[in-house]
Amino acid sequence: MLETIFSQLLRKAVVVTQRSTFYVAYYFEIDKTTGCIKPVKNWRYKAFQLIWVVAAFLFLPGLLVRCYLLFKAEEGKEDKMTVFFTAISTGVLVMFVLFASVFIRPGGVSKFKACFEALILMEKKLLEFLPNPKCRKCTKVTRAVETCSVLIQFICIHWFYISPFLAFLIGCTKANPLYAMLRDIYNFEVRHGALVNLVLRIVGGLGVGLGGMIMFSTIGTCLLLAAYCINCLNVWTLFLEPTEETNGEMKLRGGLLFKNAVKMYNTLKIMTIIESKMLREMIMPCTHHIFAVFFSTVSFIYFLKEVSPHNPGHISVFVVMVSFSMCSMFTLMEVYAICFVAEAAIGSKVWIRQMKKWQGRDEYNRKVLQSLLPNSIHNVAR
Numbered sequence: 450m451l452e453t454i455f456s457q458l459l460r461k462a463v464v465v466t467q468r469s470t471f472y473v474a475y476y477f478e479i480d481k482t483t484g485c486i487k488p489v490k491n492w493r494y495k496a497f498q499l500i501w502v503v504a505a506f507l508f509l510p511g512l513l514v515r516c517y518l519l520f521k522a523e524e525g526k527e528d529k530m531t532v533f534f535t536a537i538s539t540g541v542l543v544m545f546v547l548f549a550s551v552f553i554r555p556g557g558v559s560k561f562k563a564c565f566e567a568l569i570l571m572e573k574k575l576l577e578f579l580p581n582p583k584c585r586k587c588t589k590v591t592r593a594v595e596t597c598s599v600l601i602q603f604i605c606i607h608w609f610y611i612s613p614f615l616a617f618l619i620g621c622t623k624a625n626p627l628y629a630m631l632r633d634i635y636n637f638e639v640r641h642g643a644l645v646n647l648v649l650r651i652v653g654g655l656g657v658g659l660g661g662m663i664m665f666s667t668i669g670t671c672l673l674l675a676a677y678c679i680n681c682l683n684v685w686t687l688f689l690e691p692t693e694e695t696n697g698e699m700k701l702r703g704g705l706l707f708k709n710a711v712k713m714y715n716t717l718k719i720m721t722i723i724e725s726k727m728l729r730e731m732i733m734p735c736t737h738h739i740f741a742v743f744f745s746t747v748s749f750i751y752f753l754k755e756v757s758p759h760n761p762g763h764i765s766v767f768v769v770m771v772s773f774s775m776c777s778m779f780t781l782m783e784v785y786a787i788c789f790v791a792e793a794a795i796g797s798k799v800w801i802r803q804m805k806k807w808q809g810r811d812e813y814n815r816k817v818l819q820s821l822l823p824n825s826i827h828n829v830a831r
Contacts, residue, residue, distance in 0.1 A: 459486065463477045505546045516535055516536060534625070545664035579705060611774065620657025678728065686717065686824065687792075794825040
Protein backbone atom coordinates (compact mmCIF):
# COMPACT_ATOMS: atom_id res chain seq x y z
CA MET A 450 0.00 0.00 0.00
CA LEU A 451 2.91 2.34 0.65
CA GLU A 452 5.73 0.87 -1.42
CA THR A 453 4.99 3.01 -4.49
CA ILE A 454 5.12 6.41 -2.83
CA PHE A 455 8.18 5.59 -0.72
CA SER A 456 10.04 4.19 -3.72
CA GLN A 457 9.36 7.42 -5.59
CA LEU A 458 10.44 9.53 -2.63
CA LEU A 459 13.67 7.56 -2.28
CA ARG A 460 14.48 8.24 -5.93
CA LYS A 461 13.74 11.90 -5.35
CA ALA A 462 16.02 11.85 -2.31
CA VAL A 463 18.85 10.38 -4.39
CA VAL A 464 18.47 13.11 -7.01
CA VAL A 465 18.33 15.86 -4.36
CA THR A 466 21.45 14.48 -2.67
CA GLN A 467 23.34 14.47 -5.97
CA ARG A 468 22.25 17.99 -6.84
CA SER A 469 23.19 19.29 -3.38
CA THR A 470 26.85 18.59 -4.13
CA PHE A 471 26.67 19.35 -7.86
CA TYR A 472 27.12 15.63 -8.59
CA VAL A 473 30.52 15.60 -6.88
CA ALA A 474 29.96 13.80 -3.56
CA TYR A 475 27.15 11.30 -2.95
CA TYR A 476 26.55 7.69 -1.94
CA PHE A 477 23.58 6.61 -4.11
CA GLU A 478 22.94 6.86 -7.81
CA ILE A 479 20.28 5.65 -10.22
CA ASP A 480 21.38 2.99 -12.68
CA LYS A 481 20.66 4.28 -16.18
CA THR A 482 20.08 0.81 -17.61
CA THR A 483 17.86 -0.75 -14.94
CA GLY A 484 16.52 2.40 -13.29
CA CYS A 485 17.33 0.95 -9.86
CA ILE A 486 19.18 2.68 -7.06
CA LYS A 487 22.69 1.40 -6.44
CA PRO A 488 25.51 2.32 -4.04
CA VAL A 489 28.37 4.47 -5.30
CA LYS A 490 31.87 3.08 -4.84
CA ASN A 491 34.00 5.52 -6.83
CA TRP A 492 35.73 8.78 -5.92
CA ARG A 493 32.38 10.49 -5.40
CA TYR A 494 31.70 8.27 -2.41
CA LYS A 495 35.16 9.03 -1.03
CA ALA A 496 34.39 12.73 -1.48
CA PHE A 497 31.26 12.30 0.65
CA GLN A 498 33.31 10.49 3.28
CA LEU A 499 35.74 13.42 3.25
CA ILE A 500 32.84 15.84 3.79
CA TRP A 501 31.71 13.79 6.78
CA VAL A 502 35.23 13.72 8.26
CA VAL A 503 35.61 17.50 7.87
CA ALA A 504 32.17 18.08 9.39
CA ALA A 505 32.74 15.71 12.31
CA PHE A 506 36.30 16.62 13.22
CA LEU A 507 36.66 20.24 12.12
CA PHE A 508 33.36 22.13 11.99
CA LEU A 509 31.56 20.32 14.81
CA PRO A 510 34.27 20.86 17.47
CA GLY A 511 34.57 24.48 16.38
CA LEU A 512 30.83 25.06 16.70
CA LEU A 513 30.71 23.30 20.07
CA VAL A 514 33.48 25.56 21.38
CA ARG A 515 31.67 28.54 19.90
CA CYS A 516 28.44 27.54 21.67
CA TYR A 517 30.31 27.26 24.96
CA LEU A 518 31.85 30.72 24.54
CA LEU A 519 28.48 32.23 23.68
CA PHE A 520 26.95 30.54 26.71
CA LYS A 521 29.64 31.97 29.00
CA ALA A 522 29.51 35.45 27.44
CA GLU A 523 27.65 38.27 29.13
CA GLU A 524 24.03 38.71 28.13
CA GLY A 525 23.64 41.31 25.43
CA LYS A 526 27.25 41.13 24.28
CA GLU A 527 26.38 38.90 21.32
CA ASP A 528 23.48 39.34 18.96
CA LYS A 529 20.58 37.06 19.87
CA MET A 530 20.19 35.91 16.27
CA THR A 531 23.83 34.81 16.23
CA VAL A 532 23.37 32.80 19.43
CA PHE A 533 20.14 31.24 18.17
CA PHE A 534 21.43 30.24 14.75
CA THR A 535 24.71 28.96 16.17
CA ALA A 536 22.85 26.64 18.54
CA ILE A 537 20.51 25.43 15.79
CA SER A 538 23.36 24.90 13.32
CA THR A 539 25.32 22.89 15.87
CA GLY A 540 22.35 20.66 16.58
CA VAL A 541 21.70 20.05 12.87
CA LEU A 542 25.38 19.26 12.32
CA VAL A 543 25.30 16.69 15.13
CA MET A 544 22.22 15.12 13.52
CA PHE A 545 24.00 14.95 10.18
CA VAL A 546 27.09 13.33 11.70
CA LEU A 547 24.99 10.69 13.47
CA PHE A 548 22.72 9.93 10.52
CA ALA A 549 25.48 9.97 7.91
CA SER A 550 27.65 7.66 10.00
CA VAL A 551 25.64 4.74 8.62
CA PHE A 552 26.83 5.65 5.11
CA ILE A 553 30.45 6.09 6.18
CA ARG A 554 30.88 2.62 7.64
CA PRO A 555 32.08 -0.19 5.36
CA GLY A 556 29.04 -1.68 3.67
CA GLY A 557 26.72 0.86 5.27
CA VAL A 558 25.32 2.17 1.99
CA SER A 559 24.61 -1.36 0.74
CA LYS A 560 22.99 -2.25 4.06
CA PHE A 561 20.73 0.81 3.91
CA LYS A 562 19.68 -0.07 0.36
CA ALA A 563 19.13 -3.72 1.28
CA CYS A 564 16.95 -2.72 4.24
CA PHE A 565 14.80 -0.42 2.12
CA GLU A 566 14.42 -3.04 -0.60
CA ALA A 567 13.60 -5.71 1.99
CA LEU A 568 10.75 -3.58 3.30
CA ILE A 569 9.40 -3.10 -0.22
CA LEU A 570 9.63 -6.82 -0.99
CA MET A 571 7.95 -7.78 2.27
CA GLU A 572 5.14 -5.33 1.64
CA LYS A 573 4.62 -6.87 -1.80
CA LYS A 574 4.65 -10.27 -0.11
CA LEU A 575 1.89 -9.09 2.21
CA LEU A 576 -0.23 -8.26 -0.82
CA GLU A 577 0.35 -11.75 -2.21
CA PHE A 578 -1.21 -13.28 0.90
CA LEU A 579 -4.51 -11.63 0.03
CA PRO A 580 -6.90 -13.70 -2.10
CA ASN A 581 -7.78 -10.49 -3.90
CA PRO A 582 -4.93 -7.92 -3.70
CA LYS A 583 -7.21 -5.28 -5.23
CA CYS A 584 -9.88 -5.80 -2.61
CA ARG A 585 -11.55 -2.76 -1.14
CA LYS A 586 -9.90 -1.49 2.03
CA CYS A 587 -12.06 -0.04 4.73
CA THR A 588 -12.30 3.69 5.28
CA LYS A 589 -10.08 3.49 8.35
CA VAL A 590 -7.19 1.90 6.46
CA THR A 591 -7.60 4.18 3.45
CA ARG A 592 -7.56 7.24 5.68
CA ALA A 593 -4.42 5.97 7.43
CA VAL A 594 -2.65 5.48 4.08
CA GLU A 595 -3.65 8.96 2.95
CA THR A 596 -2.49 10.49 6.24
CA CYS A 597 0.87 8.73 6.02
CA SER A 598 1.31 9.87 2.42
CA VAL A 599 0.57 13.50 3.25
CA LEU A 600 2.84 13.53 6.31
CA ILE A 601 5.82 11.96 4.57
CA GLN A 602 5.49 14.33 1.63
CA PHE A 603 5.40 17.25 4.04
CA ILE A 604 8.54 15.93 5.77
CA CYS A 605 10.35 15.54 2.45
CA ILE A 606 9.39 19.04 1.29
CA HIS A 607 10.66 20.44 4.58
CA TRP A 608 14.00 18.60 4.65
CA PHE A 609 14.76 18.66 0.92
CA TYR A 610 13.63 22.17 0.00
CA ILE A 611 12.53 24.48 2.84
CA SER A 612 15.38 23.77 5.26
CA PRO A 613 18.20 24.26 2.70
CA PHE A 614 16.59 27.53 1.62
CA LEU A 615 16.43 28.72 5.23
CA ALA A 616 20.08 27.69 5.66
CA PHE A 617 21.02 29.83 2.67
CA LEU A 618 19.12 32.81 4.11
CA ILE A 619 20.87 32.36 7.46
CA GLY A 620 24.21 32.23 5.67
CA CYS A 621 23.58 35.58 3.99
CA THR A 622 23.07 37.40 7.30
CA LYS A 623 25.48 38.58 9.95
CA ALA A 624 24.10 35.80 12.15
CA ASN A 625 25.85 33.22 9.97
CA PRO A 626 27.66 31.06 12.59
CA LEU A 627 30.85 30.73 10.52
CA TYR A 628 30.83 34.41 9.59
CA ALA A 629 30.36 35.46 13.22
CA MET A 630 33.06 33.08 14.43
CA LEU A 631 35.60 34.35 11.88
CA ARG A 632 34.64 37.94 12.71
CA ASP A 633 35.44 37.35 16.38
CA ILE A 634 38.82 35.91 15.43
CA TYR A 635 39.66 38.70 12.97
CA ASN A 636 37.39 41.75 12.81
CA PHE A 637 37.42 42.30 9.07
CA GLU A 638 34.31 44.49 9.25
CA VAL A 639 36.39 47.26 10.84
CA ARG A 640 39.71 46.67 9.12
CA HIS A 641 38.36 46.26 5.59
CA GLY A 642 35.77 47.98 3.47
CA ALA A 643 32.16 47.16 2.74
CA LEU A 644 33.07 45.36 -0.48
CA VAL A 645 35.13 42.74 1.36
CA ASN A 646 32.35 42.24 3.89
CA LEU A 647 29.80 41.83 1.10
CA VAL A 648 31.94 39.26 -0.68
CA LEU A 649 32.51 37.32 2.53
CA ARG A 650 28.82 37.38 3.33
CA ILE A 651 27.90 36.06 -0.11
CA VAL A 652 30.56 33.36 0.09
CA GLY A 653 29.38 32.49 3.60
CA GLY A 654 25.79 32.30 2.41
CA LEU A 655 26.70 29.98 -0.44
CA GLY A 656 28.86 27.85 1.86
CA VAL A 657 26.22 27.50 4.56
CA GLY A 658 23.53 26.96 1.93
CA LEU A 659 25.55 24.23 0.24
CA GLY A 660 26.38 22.62 3.57
CA GLY A 661 22.72 22.81 4.55
CA MET A 662 21.69 21.09 1.32
CA ILE A 663 24.14 18.25 1.97
CA MET A 664 23.11 17.84 5.60
CA PHE A 665 19.37 18.12 5.12
CA SER A 666 19.27 15.83 2.09
CA THR A 667 21.15 13.13 4.02
CA ILE A 668 18.97 13.57 7.10
CA GLY A 669 15.85 13.47 4.93
CA THR A 670 16.98 10.25 3.24
CA CYS A 671 17.47 8.54 6.59
CA LEU A 672 14.16 9.86 7.92
CA LEU A 673 12.51 8.43 4.83
CA LEU A 674 13.53 4.92 5.86
CA ALA A 675 12.44 5.49 9.46
CA ALA A 676 9.05 6.82 8.34
CA TYR A 677 8.57 3.90 5.95
CA CYS A 678 9.28 1.44 8.75
CA ILE A 679 6.79 3.01 11.11
CA ASN A 680 4.06 3.70 8.55
CA CYS A 681 4.23 0.26 6.98
CA LEU A 682 3.90 -1.50 10.33
CA ASN A 683 1.11 0.81 11.42
CA VAL A 684 -0.99 0.53 8.25
CA TRP A 685 -0.71 -3.23 7.85
CA THR A 686 -1.43 -3.87 11.51
CA LEU A 687 -4.55 -1.77 11.08
CA PHE A 688 -5.50 -3.79 8.00
CA LEU A 689 -5.18 -7.08 9.88
CA GLU A 690 -7.71 -6.11 12.54
CA PRO A 691 -10.82 -8.27 12.10
CA THR A 692 -14.14 -6.54 11.58
CA GLU A 693 -17.43 -7.44 13.17
CA GLU A 694 -20.36 -8.14 10.87
CA THR A 695 -23.94 -7.07 11.54
CA ASN A 696 -24.76 -10.57 12.77
CA GLY A 697 -21.94 -10.43 15.32
CA GLU A 698 -19.50 -12.67 13.44
CA MET A 699 -15.84 -11.72 13.02
CA LYS A 700 -14.35 -11.42 9.56
CA LEU A 701 -10.91 -10.57 8.19
CA ARG A 702 -10.56 -7.93 5.49
CA GLY A 703 -10.01 -8.95 1.89
CA GLY A 704 -11.31 -12.48 2.41
CA LEU A 705 -8.14 -13.32 4.32
CA LEU A 706 -7.84 -16.81 5.82
CA PHE A 707 -6.54 -17.46 9.33
CA LYS A 708 -3.29 -19.10 8.23
CA ASN A 709 -2.51 -16.28 5.82
CA ALA A 710 -3.30 -13.71 8.51
CA VAL A 711 -0.77 -15.38 10.81
CA LYS A 712 1.79 -15.42 7.99
CA MET A 713 1.22 -11.72 7.44
CA TYR A 714 1.62 -11.06 11.15
CA ASN A 715 4.89 -13.01 11.23
CA THR A 716 6.08 -11.10 8.16
CA LEU A 717 5.45 -7.89 10.07
CA LYS A 718 7.43 -9.38 12.96
CA ILE A 719 10.41 -9.95 10.64
CA MET A 720 9.94 -6.43 9.32
CA THR A 721 10.17 -4.97 12.84
CA ILE A 722 13.41 -6.88 13.50
CA ILE A 723 15.01 -5.53 10.33
CA GLU A 724 13.73 -2.03 11.04
CA SER A 725 14.93 -2.00 14.65
CA LYS A 726 18.41 -3.17 13.69
CA MET A 727 18.79 -0.58 10.93
CA LEU A 728 17.44 2.29 13.00
CA ARG A 729 19.76 1.32 15.83
CA GLU A 730 22.75 1.59 13.50
CA MET A 731 21.74 5.13 12.57
CA ILE A 732 22.22 6.11 16.26
CA MET A 733 20.10 9.23 15.83
CA PRO A 734 16.68 7.50 16.17
CA CYS A 735 17.81 6.18 19.57
CA THR A 736 18.41 9.75 20.78
CA HIS A 737 15.49 11.51 19.12
CA HIS A 738 14.03 12.63 22.47
CA ILE A 739 17.20 14.57 23.28
CA PHE A 740 17.24 16.38 19.95
CA ALA A 741 13.51 17.07 20.03
CA VAL A 742 13.80 18.65 23.48
CA PHE A 743 16.90 20.64 22.49
CA PHE A 744 15.55 22.09 19.24
CA SER A 745 12.06 22.71 20.58
CA THR A 746 13.33 24.38 23.76
CA VAL A 747 15.81 26.64 21.98
CA SER A 748 13.28 27.56 19.29
CA PHE A 749 10.51 28.23 21.79
CA ILE A 750 12.74 30.38 24.02
CA TYR A 751 13.83 32.61 21.16
CA PHE A 752 10.30 32.73 19.81
CA LEU A 753 9.12 34.07 23.18
CA LYS A 754 12.02 36.53 23.27
CA GLU A 755 10.97 37.93 19.91
CA VAL A 756 7.28 38.36 20.72
CA SER A 757 7.90 39.48 24.30
CA PRO A 758 6.94 43.10 25.10
CA HIS A 759 10.33 43.41 26.84
CA ASN A 760 12.14 42.84 23.56
CA PRO A 761 14.38 45.93 23.20
CA GLY A 762 14.68 45.62 19.43
CA HIS A 763 12.30 44.94 16.60
CA ILE A 764 10.69 41.54 16.05
CA SER A 765 12.71 39.39 13.65
CA VAL A 766 10.25 37.65 11.35
CA PHE A 767 13.03 35.35 10.20
CA VAL A 768 13.75 34.09 13.74
CA VAL A 769 10.03 33.56 14.33
CA MET A 770 9.72 31.65 11.06
CA VAL A 771 12.72 29.41 11.80
CA SER A 772 11.51 28.79 15.37
CA PHE A 773 8.05 27.81 14.19
CA SER A 774 9.51 25.59 11.48
CA MET A 775 11.79 23.75 13.91
CA CYS A 776 9.06 23.26 16.52
CA SER A 777 6.55 21.95 13.99
CA MET A 778 9.03 19.58 12.36
CA PHE A 779 10.27 18.02 15.59
CA THR A 780 6.73 17.76 16.90
CA LEU A 781 5.88 15.78 13.79
CA MET A 782 8.96 13.61 14.29
CA GLU A 783 7.91 12.85 17.85
CA VAL A 784 4.42 11.96 16.64
CA TYR A 785 6.04 9.45 14.32
CA ALA A 786 8.41 8.10 16.94
CA ILE A 787 5.90 7.82 19.77
CA CYS A 788 2.29 7.85 18.61
CA PHE A 789 2.57 5.81 15.42
CA VAL A 790 4.91 3.23 16.97
CA ALA A 791 2.60 2.95 19.98
CA GLU A 792 -0.45 2.58 17.72
CA ALA A 793 1.23 -0.28 15.86
CA ALA A 794 2.18 -2.04 19.11
CA ILE A 795 -1.30 -1.58 20.60
CA GLY A 796 -2.88 -2.67 17.32
CA SER A 797 -0.90 -5.92 17.34
CA LYS A 798 -2.00 -6.62 20.92
CA VAL A 799 -5.61 -5.93 19.98
CA TRP A 800 -5.28 -8.25 16.97
CA ILE A 801 -3.95 -11.11 19.10
CA ARG A 802 -6.70 -10.59 21.67
CA GLN A 803 -9.46 -10.45 19.06
CA MET A 804 -8.13 -13.48 17.21
CA LYS A 805 -7.94 -15.48 20.44
CA LYS A 806 -11.53 -14.55 21.15
CA TRP A 807 -12.56 -15.56 17.64
CA GLN A 808 -10.34 -18.59 17.00
CA GLY A 809 -9.74 -19.67 20.59
CA ARG A 810 -12.03 -22.69 20.40
CA ASP A 811 -9.82 -24.38 17.84
CA GLU A 812 -6.94 -26.04 19.72
CA TYR A 813 -4.36 -25.62 16.95
CA ASN A 814 -5.29 -22.01 16.24
CA ARG A 815 -5.22 -21.24 19.95
CA LYS A 816 -1.68 -22.61 20.29
CA VAL A 817 -0.54 -20.65 17.25
CA LEU A 818 -1.95 -17.43 18.68
CA GLN A 819 -0.42 -18.07 22.09
CA SER A 820 3.01 -18.27 20.46
CA LEU A 821 2.70 -14.77 18.98
CA LEU A 822 4.12 -11.66 20.62
CA PRO A 823 3.17 -8.02 19.97
CA ASN A 824 5.06 -6.28 17.18
CA SER A 825 7.03 -3.19 18.11
CA ILE A 826 9.97 -1.22 16.72
CA HIS A 827 12.50 -1.14 19.54
CA ASN A 828 14.93 1.68 20.34
CA VAL A 829 12.81 4.25 18.53
CA ALA A 830 10.09 5.16 21.00
CA ARG A 831 12.31 4.56 24.01
